[in-house]
Amino acid sequence: xxxxxxxxxxxxxxxxxxxxxxxxxxxxxxxxxxxxxxxxxxxxxxxxxxxxxxxxxxxxxxxxxxxxxxxxxxxxxxxxxxxxxxxxxxxxxxxxxxxxxxxxxxxxxxxxxxxxxxxxxxxxxxxxxxxxxxxxxxxxxxxxxxxxxxxxxxxxxxxxxxxxxxxxxxxxxxxxxxxxxxxxxxxxxxxxxxxxxxxxxxxxxxxxxxxxxxxxxxxxxxxxxxxxxxxxxxxxxxxxxxxxxxxxxxxxxxxxxxxxxxxxxxxxxxxxxxxxxxxxxxxxxxxxxxxxxxxxxxxxxxxxxxxxxxxxxxxxxxxxxxxxxxxxxxxxxxxxxxxxxxxxxxxxxxxxxxxxxxxxxxxxxxxxxxxxxxxxxxxxxxxxxxxxxxxxxxxxxxxxxxxxxxxxxxxxxxxxxxxxxxxxxxxxxxxxxxxxxxxxxxxxxxxxxxxxxxxxxxxxxxxxxxxxxxxxxxxxxxxxxxxxxxxxxxxxxxxxxxxxxxxxxxxxxx
Amino acid sequence: xxxxxxxxxxxxxxxxxxxxxxxxxxxxxxxxxxxxxxxxxxxxxxxxxxxxxxxxxxxxxxxxxxxxxxxxxxxxxxxxxxxxxxxxxxxxxxxxxxxxxxxxxxxxxxxxxxxxxxxxxxxxxxxxxxxxxxxxxxxxxxxxxxxxxxxxxxxxxxxxxxxxxxxxxxxxxxxxxxxxxxxxxxxxxxxxxxxxxxxxxxxxxxxxxxxxxxxxxxxxxxxxxxxxxxxxxxxxxxxxxxxxxxxxxxxxxxxxxxxxxxxxxxxxxxxxxxxxxxxxxxxxxxxxxxxxxxxxxxxxxxxxxxx
Numbered sequence: 001x002x003x004x005x006x007x008x009x010x011x012x013x014x015x016x017x018x019x020x021x022x023x024x025x026x027x028x029x030x031x032x033x034x035x036x037x038x039x040x041x042x043x044x045x046x047x048x049x050x051x052x053x054x055x056x057x058x059x060x061x062x063x064x065x066x067x068x069x070x071x072x073x074x075x076x077x078x079x080x081x082x083x084x085x086x087x088x089x090x091x092x093x094x095x096x097x098x099x100x101x102x103x104x105x106x107x108x109x110x111x112x113x114x115x116x117x118x119x120x121x122x123x124x125x126x127x128x129x130x131x132x133x134x135x136x137x138x139x140x141x142x143x144x145x146x147x148x149x150x151x152x153x154x155x156x157x158x159x160x161x162x163x164x165x166x167x168x169x170x171x172x173x174x175x176x177x178x179x180x181x182x183x184x185x186x187x188x189x190x191x192x193x194x195x196x197x198x199x200x201x202x203x204x205x206x207x208x209x210x211x212x213x214x215x216x217x218x219x220x221x222x223x224x225x226x227x228x229x230x231x232x233x234x235x236x237x238x239x240x241x242x243x244x245x246x247x248x249x250x251x252x253x254x255x256x257x258x259x260x261x262x263x264x265x266x267x268x269x270x271x272x273x274x275x276x277x278x279x280x281x282x283x284x285x286x287x288x289x290x291x292x293x294x295x296x297x298x299x300x301x302x303x304x305x306x307x308x309x310x311x312x313x314x315x316x317x318x319x320x321x322x323x324x325x326x327x328x329x330x331x332x333x334x335x336x337x338x339x340x341x342x343x344x345x346x347x348x349x350x351x352x353x354x355x356x357x358x359x360x361x362x363x364x365x366x367x368x369x370x371x372x373x374x375x376x377x378x379x380x381x382x383x384x385x386x387x388x389x390x391x392x393x394x395x396x397x398x399x400x401x402x403x404x405x406x407x408x409x410x411x412x413x414x415x416x417x418x419x420x421x422x423x424x425x426x427x428x429x430x431x432x433x434x435x436x437x438x439x440x441x442x443x444x445x446x447x448x449x450x451x452x453x454x455x456x457x458x459x460x461x462x463x464x465x466x467x468x469x470x471x472x473x474x475x476x477x478x479x480x481x482x483x484x485x486x487x488x489x490x491x492x493x494x495x496x497x498x499x500x501x502x503x504x505x506x507x508x509x510x
Numbered sequence: 511x512x513x514x515x516x517x518x519x520x521x522x523x524x525x526x527x528x529x530x531x532x533x534x535x536x537x538x539x540x541x542x543x544x545x546x547x548x549x550x551x552x553x554x555x556x557x558x559x560x561x562x563x564x565x566x567x568x569x570x571x572x573x574x575x576x577x578x579x580x581x582x583x584x585x586x587x588x589x590x591x592x593x594x595x596x597x598x599x600x601x602x603x604x605x606x607x608x609x610x611x612x613x614x615x616x617x618x619x620x621x622x623x624x625x626x627x628x629x630x631x632x633x634x635x636x637x638x639x640x641x642x643x644x645x646x647x648x649x650x651x652x653x654x655x656x657x658x659x660x661x662x663x664x665x666x667x668x669x670x671x672x673x674x675x676x677x678x679x680x681x682x683x684x685x686x687x688x689x690x691x692x693x694x695x696x697x698x699x700x701x702x703x704x705x706x707x708x709x710x711x712x713x714x715x716x717x718x719x720x721x722x723x724x725x726x727x728x729x730x731x732x733x734x735x736x737x738x739x740x741x742x743x744x745x746x747x748x749x750x751x752x753x754x755x756x757x758x759x760x761x762x763x764x765x766x767x768x769x770x771x772x773x774x775x776x777x778x779x780x781x782x783x784x785x786x787x788x789x790x791x792x793x794x795x796x797x798x799x800x801x802x803x804x805x806x807x808x809x810x811x812x813x814x815x816x817x
Contacts, residue, residue, distance in 0.1 A: 142593030159685040
């Protein structure tokens with residue numbers, strides 16, 4: 001329990017750092033790692049180059065030392081030959097010695113220069129330089145002078161007076177110098193070797209580390225970025241398919257956490273909206289039903305009194321026409337008003353029934369329905385001298401009476417709303433997906449596009465009743481009937497240029 | 511995880527920087543004494559124990575007084591070391607006056623009187639730009655030594671008696687003995703000795719050669735430590751082939767000038783203390799007891815208040 005909470009806290013702390021920061025930190029670490037490996041390699045290569053250079057210097061120092069030793073031996077041998085031999089051949093011995101005497105300081109200073117970086121060796125060379133100097137100044141040169149002036153003395157001196165011992169001493173010092181120099185070379189080589197193998201180790205280790213880090217970053221990105229994004233994407237797909245309860249878990253506090261939170265908020269809002277929509281839909285349906293019920297009951301109940309009123313008005317006219325004098329016009333007014341009210345109530349009843357009555361669907365040729373409608377409108381068509389053309393029409397699945405009524409209303413309107421010229425009405429149909437679109441086109445007065453929607457509402461009239469009689473309920477009935485069939489109805493029109501009413505009905509299956 | 515990676519990177523970085531190798535520069539500072547000049551006094555010695563000892567005595571006494579001295583011991587015989595002096599490789603070295611006259615100045619008829627010999631030697635040196643400082647009380651003369659047995663066998667008392675020895679007399683001596691007046695040359699001239707043959711030996715080896723019978727006689731010095739206990743017989747030299755051998759430092763006048771009067775004062779003070787008994791004691795300590803001449807000289811100088 002405690003442990004779980006601790007783990008939880010740790011996860012939260014890690015996930016609070018933004019992904020950007022984490023990616024930057026990881027890249028920086030990788031860069032530092034690669035840089036470090038490079039630096040180590042450079043240091044190693046430099047070290048090896050230095051070692052090679054110093055080994056070369058040491059080799060040169062050995063050569064210079066050997067050269068010096070050789071010069072000294074030349075001097076000593078020349079001296080001995082010079083002292084021991086007779087007057088005629090002594091110059092022959094002296095010449096190489098003199099040359100060596102002239103040459104050795106250069107070798108010595110070269111040797112001094114070559115060991116300048118090693119204090120111990122420098123000290124040894126200094127000692128050797130002193131010993132050589134002593135040998136030359138205190139032995140070789142005095143002996144040459146002595147040999148020139150007093151050859152006999154020189155000859156006796158050379159036997160035991162230690163030129164050889166001096167040289168041996170110098171050679172011993174050289175030997176220790178060389179041994180030390182070789183040791184220096186070896187240790188430098190060892191060190192360079194060690195450093196280079198260490199550098200190789202570091203390089204390989206660093207590369208492995210970089211590889212591991214890359215793998216870790218990839219895994220990390222998968223875990224930390226890709227997986228959460230996929231989760232959200234899946235939830236989005238579920239949401240799109242209508243499952244509004246889809247949510248993603250929020251376990252992070254970085255950018256992906258923000259994304260998850262945003263998604264959930266969006267889903268919450270969607271779900272809430274739909275619930276509200278459904279509620280208001282249900283409400284609307286209920287009040288519509290109540291209204292329909294009310295209209296139906298009211299119009300039905302109003303019919304009887306209206307009939308009674310109309311009957312009484314007829315009785316008054318028949319029985320008391322003589323008594324009324326001019327009052328007969330009033331009775332006419334009552335009768336026509338009553339008639340009007342009855343028409344209104346009839347339409348209203350029809351409207352309230354339309355959409356409520358179950359449809360008697362059957363496969364019926366649309367041409368037949370149009371034919372009936374035109375029969376019913378034979379009077380107005382003839383009166384308006386209208387020209388009606390009907391294309392070949394398909395068979396549709398429809399309720400005979402209602403769809404006939406739709407055609408009747410639309411053609412009736414086309415004949416009614418004329419623009420002074422004789423009406424020209426065209427009826428046709430074309431396939432529209434799994435439906436048929438029917439049209440009723442006229443050359444009447446047309447309407448403003450803004451009115452195109454409104455005219456399908458009940459009792460909506462665009463013109464006064466004096467201009468064009470009617471209750472304004474015909475198009476509302478059409479809209480209900482078409483909607484009940486699963487289609488829709490609309491109009492495209494231009495004022496003065498006529499209108500085209502379209503509606504769709506389902507095609508016959510198969 | 512991230513902290514670990516950083517730590518590793520840091521460690522790698524640090525390791526890369528290490529191992530550069532320090533090797534700081536070593537500055538050697540040397541402080542000179544309060545001597546009058548920058549150049550140190552270059553002192554040489556001849557190549558046998560007494561000469562080396564003398565070099566230590568003069569050098570240490572001078573160093574104690576603040577003169578910078580570079581001591582080059584064991585250079586060689588008079589012929590060589592004097593050549594080095596005149597060639598400018600040395601400033602000073604202690605020399606035996608008799609040898610100086612006979613072998614360097616080539617003065618075969620040198621005075622028997624030590625003071626006259628000293629004056630002659632000094633005059634010789636001064637002609638060449640050098641001079642002699644005060645001479646020592648002791649004289650380390652050359653002499654011929656034989657074993658008591660050999661002396662008894664041939665009835666030897668003086669050098670002249672060697673003529674009676676049948677066959678060759680092998681004389682163990684330094685190589686220059688063969689060519690020196692104070693050697694085969696003088697012995698032949700003054701005593702008419704023709705049966706001597708020199709066997710060249712490093713100085714100091716001749717006693718062992720005598721003991722082993724490799725030589726019949728040996729050229730020795732009268733201050734040799736080996737002569738302390740009467741194990742050898744010194745042959746008398748009535749015709750004075752071997753002159754007196756007091757010691758005096760030969761010094762270049764240039765060095766004398768640059769180092770001031772202190773140089774001569776200190777050297778003279780040392781010379782004054784070097785009696786025959788003192789020298790023999792010190793020689794015995796070095797040659798017979800195998801002590802370091804440096805330590806022996808140090809001890810003597812401290813005892814004589816010269817250090």
